[in-house]
Structure formats: C-alpha cells, structure tokens
Amino acid sequence: MKPRKEHTRALIAIAFLTIVTIVIILLDLSWANWPLSISQVIDVLMGGGSSVNRTIVMTINLPRVVMGIFVGAGLAVSGAVMQAMFRNPMASPYILGLSNGAALGAALGMVTTIPLIPVAIAVPALAFIVCFATVMLVYMLSRVGGNIQIETLLLSGIAVSALLSALVSLLTFLSSQDQMEQIVFWTMGSLSKATWSNLMFVVPVISMGIILMATLSKELNAMMLGDAHAMDLGVDIRKVRIILLIFSTLVIAAAVSFVGVIGFVGLIIPHIVRLVVGPNNRILIPVSAFAGATYLVMCDYIAHSMYTITGVLPIGIITAIVGGPYFIYLLRKRKREVGWN
Amino acid sequence: MNIENLKFNYNGKPVLNGINVDIREGEILGILGQNGCGKTTLLKNLNKNLVPDSGCVILDDNNLEEMSKKEIARSIAVVPQTNEIRFAFTVRDIVSMGRMPFMGTFDGESSKDVDIINDAMEKTGISTFSDRYINTMSGGERQRVIIARALVQNPKILLMDEPTLHLDINTQFDVLDLISQLSKENKLTVVIVSHDLSMVARYCDRVMLIKDHEVYAIGTLDEVLTPDNMDTVFGVDAELITDIKTGKRTVFLHGSTKRL
Numbered sequence: 001m002k003p004r005k006e007h008t009r010a011l012i013a014i015a016f017l018t019i020v021t022i023v024i025i026l027l028d029l030s031w032a033n034w035p036l037s038i039s040q041v042i043d044v045l046m047g048g049g050s051s052v053n054r055t056i057v058m059t060i061n062l063p064r065v066v067m068g069i070f071v072g073a074g075l076a077v078s079g080a081v082m083q084a085m086f087r088n089p090m091a092s093p094y095i096l097g098l099s100n101g102a103a104l105g106a107a108l109g110m111v112t113t114i115p116l117i118p119v120a121i122a123v124p125a126l127a128f129i130v131c132f133a134t135v136m137l138v139y140m141l142s143r144v145g146g147n148i149q150i151e152t153l154l155l156s157g158i159a160v161s162a163l164l165s166a167l168v169s170l171l172t173f174l175s176s177q178d179q180m181e182q183i184v185f186w187t188m189g190s191l192s193k194a195t196w197s198n199l200m201f202v203v204p205v206i207s208m209g210i211i212l213m214a215t216l217s218k219e220l221n222a223m224m225l226g227d228a229h230a231m232d233l234g235v236d237i238r239k240v241r242i243i244l245l246i247f248s249t250l251v252i253a254a255a256v257s258f259v260g261v262i263g264f265v266g267l268i269i270p271h272i273v274r275l276v277v278g279p280n281n282r283i284l285i286p287v288s289a290f291a292g293a294t295y296l297v298m299c300d301y302i303a304h305s306m307y308t309i310t311g312v313l314p315i316g317i318i319t320a321i322v323g324g325p326y327f328i329y330l331l332r333k334r335k336r337e338v339g340w341n
Numbered sequence: 342m343n344i345e346n347l348k349f350n351y352n353g354k355p356v357l358n359g360i361n362v363d364i365r366e367g368e369i370l371g372i373l374g375q376n377g378c379g380k381t382t383l384l385k386n387l388n389k390n391l392v393p394d395s396g397c398v399i400l401d402d403n404n405l406e407e408m409s410k411k412e413i414a415r416s417i418a419v420v421p422q423t424n425e426i427r428f429a430f431t432v433r434d435i436v437s438m439g440r441m442p443f444m445g446t447f448d449g450e451s452s453k454d455v456d457i458i459n460d461a462m463e464k465t466g467i468s469t470f471s472d473r474y475i476n477t478m479s480g481g482e483r484q485r486v487i488i489a490r491a492l493v494q495n496p497k498i499l500l501m502d503e504p505t506l507h508l509d510i511n512t513q514f515d516v517l518d519l520i521s522q523l524s525k526e527n528k529l530t531v532v533i534v535s536h537d538l539s540m541v542a543r544y545c546d547r548v549m550l551i552k553d554h555e556v557y558a559i560g561t562l563d564e565v566l567t568p569d570n571m572d573t574v575f576g577v578d579a580e581l582i583t584d585i586k587t588g589k590r591t592v593f594l595h596g597s598t599k600r601l
Contacts, residue, residue: 215446232421234410234441
C-alpha cells in the first residue's frame with residue numbers, strides 16, 4: 001500500500017519541527033541577561049564549560065526553556081481539541097473564560113496575603129483553582145436538561161469571561177502601585193519565573209493531559225462531523241466531551257497559572273497545523289504539540305533578543321505580534337480552509 | 342428487532358405514544374408520516390441516540406438500553422438526513438471511521454479493516470475519489486461516502502433518515518437502487534424514514550404509517566397505502582399503482598383532499 005499523503009506530510013512536518021526546535025532551544029538557552037555563543041551552550045550540555053556558564057544555562061535558562069516547551073505544547077493541543085470538540089474555528093483555550101479566570105485568581109493572590117502561604121505559591125495555586133472553577137461554572141450554566149448546546153457553552157464562556165475581566169480591572173484599580181504593576185505584568189505572560197519546583201508540577205500534568213487527549217483522537221474525529229454522526233458511530237459524546245473538557249482545562253490551568261496569560265498559541269497553532277497535515281486528530285494532536293513548543297520557545301528567544309532595545313519583553317506580546325500578521329496572511333491566502341468554508 | 346410499547350416524551354409532551362413494531366430480518370421497511378409525527382424521533386430511539394421513557398427496543402434478545410453505544414454501533418449503522426461536513430477530511434478518512442466501533446483506543450487499521458474499507462468503497466462506487474476532500478463534494482457523492490461508512494460497520498440494520506431529501510432527482514434513484522441491491526445481497530435490514538410516498542412505494546417491502554404519535558397502519562404496500570389511509574394521514578387524493586414501463590410500484594398523486 002502506498003503511504004498516504006497526510007502521513008508523509010506529517011512526517012516531514014515533525015522532522016522539520018524537530019530540527020527547528022533543537023536550533024531554537026540552543027539559541028534560547030544562550031540567553032540570560034547577556035548572550036553566550038551556541039558553542040558555549042553545547043559545551044555546557046556536554047558536561048563542560050565554565051561554572052558561570054553552567055549556572056546561566058542549567059539554572060537560569062533551562063527551566064525557562066523547558067517551561068516554554070511544555071506550556072507551548074499544552075496550549076496548542078488544548079486549542080486543537082477545543083476547536084474540534086466545539087466544531088468552532090474561534091474556540092481557543094481562552095474562550096471559555098480560562099484566561100480571565102486564571103488572571104482573577106492570580107490577582108487575588110497578589111493583592112491579598114494568606115497567612116502561612118508564600119505569594120510564590122498562593123498566586124499560581126489561586127490562578128489554577130479559579131481557572132478550573134470558571135470552566136466548571138460555564139459548563140453548568142450551559143446545561144439544559146442534561147444536554148450541552150455548543151453555542152450556549154461558548155456564549156456563557158464569553159459572558160463569564162467579560163465579568164471576570166471586569167473583576168480583574170476592579171482589583172487592579174483598587175490595588176497599590178506595586179501590586180498593579182505585578183497584575184499587569186502577569187496578564188502579559190512571562191516564562192522567566194520558571195523554576196525546577198514549578199516544573200515538577202507543570203511537566204507531569206501537561207504531559208498526562210496531552211497523552212490522555214490524544215487517546216481520544218478517533219472519537220474527536222467523529223465528533224468533528226457532528227454530534228449525531230459521532231453517536232451513530234458508537235461514541236458516548238457526553239462522556240468524551242466532559243473528559244476532554246476536564247483535561248484541556250487542567251492543562252491550560254497548569255500552564256497559565258505559572259506563566260500568566262499567553263494568547264494566540266492555542267488559537268493559531270492548531271489552525272496552521274491543520275492547513276499542513278489536515279484535520280485528522282491522530283496526526284494533528286502530536287504535530288500541534290511540537291509546533292506549539294517550537295513557537296513558544298521561538299517567541300521567548302525573540303523576547304530576549306530585544307533586550308538591548310526594550311529589556312526582556314513579556315512573551316504574551318511577542319506571541320501576538322509574531323502570530324497575528326502571519327495568521328492574517330494565511331487567512332487572506334487560504335480563506336476557505338482556515339475559515340472552514 | 343422488536344419495538345415494544347415504546348413511549349418518548351419531549352418537554353412533557355408525548356412524541357411517541359406506545360409504538361409496537363417487529364422489524365423483520367432482510368426487509369426494507371418504510372416509515373411514513375407528516376412532519377412532526379415522531380418518525381425521526383422513532384429512528385433515533387432505534388440506536389439509543391435517544392432513550393425511550395418507557396417500553397424498549399430489543400435487538401437479538403438484548404435490550405438496547407443495556408448495551409453500550411459502541412456495541413450498538415457494531416450492529417446498527419445510520420445514514421443521517423444531512424451530511425454537511427465542514428472539515429477537509431478525505432473520503433477515505435470518513436469511510437474508515439465506520440471501523441471505530443470495532444477498534445480499541447490504541448488500535449490502528451488491521452489488514453482486515455483495510456479490506457472491509459476498500460470493499461465498501463468499491464461497492465458504493467467511490468474508490469476512484471478516495472483522496473478527495475469531503476467538503477468539496479456534491480450532496481449525492483457525500484451520501485455515497487456516508488453509505489460506504491455505514492457498510493464498513495458491517496451492520497445487520499441500516500437506519501436512513503430522509504436519505505433522498507437534498508439529492509437531485511436522478512441521484513435519488515441511484516442511492517436507493519444501491520441500498521435495495523445491498524439489502525438483497527447481504528440480507529441487510531433497512532429502515533427508511535421518508536415523506537416521499539412514491540419512493541417508499543418503489544423500494545420498500547413493508548410500510549408503516551405514523552399519525553398523531555401512534556402507529557396508524559403497518560403492512561404490505563397494498564394493505565397500507567390505500568386511498569383512504571393516504572387521505573386520512575396525508576390529506577391527499579392518491580393511489581398506489583404499478584408503473585407499466587418498469588413494473589415497479591409507485592404512488593400517483595391527484596392532489597390535496599383538504600378544502601381551504
């Protein structure tokens with residue numbers, strides 16, 4: 001049997017992304033407040049290098065790069081899953097109010113002090129909890145007699161999201177100058193605060209989430225044809241949908257609670273990948289994971305390389321500035337496919 | 342398949358009020374009725390897309406309610422009313438989805454699956470465009486793809502909801518000729534919900550009329566499609582005739598019997 005077109009394309013895409021990822025990782029590892037050369041980075045990774053260089057690469061830069069890889073992969077896969085599950089090209093990790101939920105939690109953690117719990121733990125913990133609670137609230141609001149209407153779900157997500165956004169603004173307005181700066185900076189996203197102890201939580205949650213979502217690829221494919229089609233093919237759509245919703249939310253909550261709001265990755269990466277490898281989720285999900293990881297580490301590198309001009313930029317700004325125009329270009333060039341007719 | 346005293350309510354209003362039918366192996370059964378009589382709801386109850394409020398559907402001595410969706414999909418396939426698919430899946434992607442009920446989480450296609458898929462595409466005449474994208478195809482072509490997907494499920498029973506509704510007139514005949522031939526070759530039981538009297542008369546072995554959420558009549562064409570019944574259920578002046586040229590049965594419509 002001749003190899004199928006999409007499979008060949010997927011393999012080329014993965015090979016290409018692997019090479020790009022390695023280069024980008026090496027580049028990004030070379031940055032702290034000043035750049036090392038790539039050969040110095042390779043020295044350190046091979047076990048050599050000066051002790052200063054070792055500290056820069058292994059202690060300062062590596063956690064940030066690892067965080068970028070997992071957060072990027074997690075956001076892209078969750079976005080791909082949500083677009084497929086809701087059959088809606090605008091669905092992204094943030095449409096159900098996740099980003100504003102996490103932002104509210106983080107802001108609460110910054111303006112209040114909880115006795116015995118340090119701010120470094122309170123902020124991500126509250127972001128995670130409020131983010132998760134938001135999705136559950138949105139889900140319950142859109143239940144009508146045991147059934148979920150996709151349109152109602154998306155609309156309640158947008159409504160709750162707007163409400164939470166207003167609450168974040170309110171907290172920002174009422175907070176001190178110092179807290180205000182923290183909240184604003186958090187909502188622009190940053191990988192710089194990543195530590196190995198954060199990663200002990202983020203890496204297992206995101207990888208488990210991605211793997212579990214990938215095991216439901218076949219069901220997700222059927223759901224893309226419509227709920228009735230999926231049921232006719234033996235898919236218990238209610239069960240599959242709630243499992244996917246829980247895991248995609250877990251992944252996104254784990255990602256944003258440590259790095260803040262990083263927009264656009266979950267929206268555009270799945271679209272771009274779908275244009276290249278087609279809509280089959282068995283291929284789309286792994287390739288999206290690679291592409292999301294590459295994209296975020298690349299944006300982090302760009303954020304650092306602007307250092308001499310602007311200081312290290314928040315990564316959320318870069319993901320949108322780089323991704324926005326490219327996405328608009330794709331929309332113009334291949335309107336039909338991106339716009340799903 | 343037996344349907345026993347099936348009742349289904351929607352928002353407290355009865356949609357199906359005690360349906361009793363035996364569906365016989367290998368037959369093509371047509372279900373006719375006016376819009377809103379409950380015929381589509383009945384079809385959805387036959388593969389547990391909807392669960393009856395009381396009564397039950399028995400498939401080979403098993404109560405459908407106690408079977409999982411996946412088990413049901415191994416015996417019952419559906420060709421739904423509309424097949425608009427917005428994603429660029431290839432024809433082969435769509436057809437192979439019919440093997441889903443037989444595959445575990447981590448299974449890929451076995452060589453047996455591949456054979457079944459190729460065979461179904463051959464039978465439905467879509468082998469030549471297996472790499473084409475489903476969202477670029479015409480209604481008739483899409484319908485054949487969905488029929489191929491249903492065949493890949495190796496079903497005992499095929500449920501069709503208004504299978505010819507959005508098709509060109511010639512394609513309507515092509516699709517139903519295919520179904521009729523497959524039914525004979527594979528002893529496939531087919532249940533067709535329709536409001537097209539002449540199509541049902543041409544292709545179905547037995548007919549069931551639904552009126553006011555209950556079975557009004559069931560039996561052979563001659564028993565059921567009488568001028569009286571067609572007047573009562575549809576408000577038309579019509580008769581069941583035999584087409585001289587083809588020898589096939591059809592319904593000739595003289596007009597409405599309702600006076601405005």
